Amino acid sequence: MSPAxxxxxxxxxxxxxxxxxxxxxxxxNIPDYVFFKDLRSRxxxxxxxVVRNFSGATTRQIIGQTDSDFFSxxxxxxxxEDEHYILRTGESILNKVEREIWTDGRITWALTSRMPLRNExxxxxxxxxxxxxxxxxxxxxxxxxxxxxxxxxxxRVAGMAEVANGVLHNVGNVLNSLNVSASVIATGLRRxxxxxxxxxxxxxxxxxxxxxxxxxxxPKGKRVPEFLxxxxxxxxxxxxxxxxEVAALQRNIDHIKEIVAMQQAYAxxxxxxxxxxxxxxMEDSVRMNAGGLLRHEVTIEREFQPTPxxxxxxxxxxxxxxxxxxxxxxxxxxxxxxxRRMTLRIKPGATSDRVQLxxxxxxxxxxxxxxxxxxxxxxxxxxxxxxxxxxxxxxAAREMKGAxxxxxxxxxxxxxxxxxxxxxxxxxxx
Numbered sequence: 273m274s275p276a277x278x279x280x281x282x283x284x285x286x287x288x289x290x291x292x293x294x295x296x297x298x299x300x301n302i303p304d305y306v307f308f309k310d311l312r313s314r315x316x317x318x319x320x321x322v323v324r325n326f327s328g329a330t331t332r333q334i335i336g337q338t339d340s341d342f343f344s345x346x347x348x349x350x351x352x353e354d355e356h357y358i359l360r361t362g363e364s365i366l367n368k369v370e371r372e373i374w375t376d377g378r379i380t381w382a383l384t385s386r387m388p389l390r391n392e393x394x395x396x397x398x399x400x401x402x403x404x405x406x407x408x409x410x411x412x413x414x415x416x417x418x419x420x421x422x423x424x425x426x427x428r429v430a431g432m433a434e435v436a437n438g439v440l441h442n443v444g445n446v447l448n449s450l451n452v453s454a455s456v457i458a459t460g461l462r463r464x465x466x467x468x469x470x471x472x473x474x475x476x477x478x479x480x481x482x483x484x485x486x487x488x489x490x491p492k493g494k495r496v497p498e499f500l501x502x503x504x505x506x507x508x509x510x511x512x513x514x515x516x517e518v519a520a521l522q523r524n525i526d527h528i529k530e531i532v533a534m535q536q537a538y539a540x541x542x543x544x545x546x547x548x549x550x551x552x553x554m555e556d557s558v559r560m561n562a563g564g565l566l567r568h569e570v571t572i573e574r575e576f577q578p579t580p581x582x583x584x585x586x587x588x589x590x591x592x593x594x595x596x597x598x599x600x601x602x603x604x605x606x607x608x609x610x611x612r613r614m615t616l617r618i619k620p621g622a623t624s625d626r627v628q629l630x631x632x633x634x635x636x637x638x639x640x641x642x643x644x645x646x647x648x649x650x651x652x653x654x655x656x657x658x659x660x661x662x663x664x665x666x667x668a669a670r671e672m673k674g675a676x677x678x679x680x681x682x683x684x685x686x687x688x689x690x691x692x693x694x695x696x697x698x699x700x701x702x
Contacts, residue, residue: 290487290497298500303511305382305403306469308389313338313355316398325405344373351386355399358388362396364470367462369406381410383461387470392480402469409457412521419525453517460514465503472499545672547581547696548589550618550629557593558616561601568605570612577619579627580695588668589629589693592676595661596631596689603635603687627695632688638680646678669693 299306299319306319315334323331326342340348347370354365364387372380386401479486479493486493558565558572565572582589597614604612617630638646645651647666662676669676674693680686 290484294487294497294500298504301504303507305405306400307403308398308400309355310398311359311396313352313399342375344375347372354386358386358399359396362388364388367464370403380405380407382406383464385464387473390474390477392477400473402464404461404464406461408518409454409521412518412525413454415525453521456517457514457521460510460517464510465506468499468503472496545583545585548584548586550579550582550627551576553582553586553589554593554616554618554629557590557597560590560594561597564598564601565614568601568612570601570604570614573613573615575615575617575619577617579618579620580697582627582629582693583696584672584674584693588672589691592665592668592691593629593631595665596691599661600631600633600635600687600689603633603637605635607635607684609634621692621695625695626692629691629693630688631691632686634686637683637685638678638687639683640680643678643680647676 299317302319303321304319305322305325307315307322308317310316314336315338318331318334323329323334326334329342338348339351342348343351350370354368357363358365364385366385366387368384368386370382370384372382374380382403383406384401384403386399388396389398389400391397475492476483476496479490487496488494554576597616600614604614611634613634615630615632617628617632619628619630620626621628642651647662651663666676669691672693674691677690677692679688679690
């Protein structure tokens with residue numbers, strides 16, 4: 273009997289060591305910011321991620337301090353009020369978006385949950401919480417707002433109704449992708465395991481006096497290490513997934529910026545007739561429609577022959593091509609064919625002083641009765657059409673001493689639009 277009795281302190285000490293190791297491993301490895309505060313909102317314990325976030329400070333320098341030692345007065349006061357609300361009411365504040373202004377001037381954003389910390393008797397002895405950095409997501413949202421503002425300003429200056437309409441439509445397609453990524457991020461944040469941490473903390477506090485025995489003998493206690501490991505794996509996997517969505521958001525933001533930059537370049541161009549590279553104009557027009565082409569799964573085929581440069585106004589040519597490519601995309605979509613295909617051609621004209629830019633699709637086609645009316649003002653076959661795009665494009669072509677023509681073999685057989693413009697004396701472009 274005596275050996276068993278003498279082994280109890282050893283077993284209790286071993287359990288305590290395990291308990292400390294579990295808590296230490298949790299605070300050392302969780303990627304989110306975990307913190308514990310006393311009744312005066314002073315830090316009692318923090319995760320290693322908090323120490324890394326408070327750059328330049330050590331754990332010892334953080335313990336005993338308050339938010340006012342690290343953040344500006346506005347944010348520190350807000351967190352102090354939230355924590356004392358929790359101390360008074362015992363109610364948690366979950367998933368609050370916080371704007372953090374640091375003493376060194378940095379601005380970050382976080383999604384934070386704060387909860388009451390209770391002892392084994394249920395008395396509130398402080399607060400604790402978990403916070404996640406959402407700075408990149410918030411910055412992307414602000415960048416998107418800025419990009420949209422720049423787009424509106426550029427469109428207003430341009431006076432190019434069709435180009436602006438095409439650009440806005442394309443941005444709308446990109447915004448759909450942004451909305452999907454934002455929804456995934458929001459869902460992931462809402463499904464945070466912070467509530468599980470609350471339950472675990474309450475369970476451990478309830479067993480405060482016999483925590484070692486609880487962790488080694490009680491069936492629930494034995495599952496704590498497994499739960500912590502699972503929680504850590506989930507947190508890492510969730511962080512990886514959300515970072516991938518943030519990267520997708522960034523790519524789409526960059527796409528919008530590229531569209532805005534091109535639109536601004538063409539919008540601010542004065543009406544000057546100059547030698548222009550037809551390939552560059554065609555590719556810019558495709559990029560302005562890229563979102564819609566991708567969304568509607570339209571395959572682009574290019575057949576670019578060597579030609580001289582064209583002699584035209586840059587803004588007007590892009591206006592025409594953006595309109596033709598968008599119309600071809602809509603025609604492909606309306607046809608219902610499994611394979612939506614658009615062919616872009618650049619080739620010499622009927623005479624040596626002309627160059628042709630061709631947009632051909634395998635869409636719904638045009639009835640022969642409409643071929644003579646399709647460039648007329650107000651004529652449209654689309655329910656939401658206004659009949660201005662092709663009319664203004666034909667007028668713009670004539671103003672540049674060119675021509676815009678159309679050919680179709682009938683309904684269901686696609687259509688071919690050809691923009692012919694005068695060439696400039698230059699060496700052939702590849």
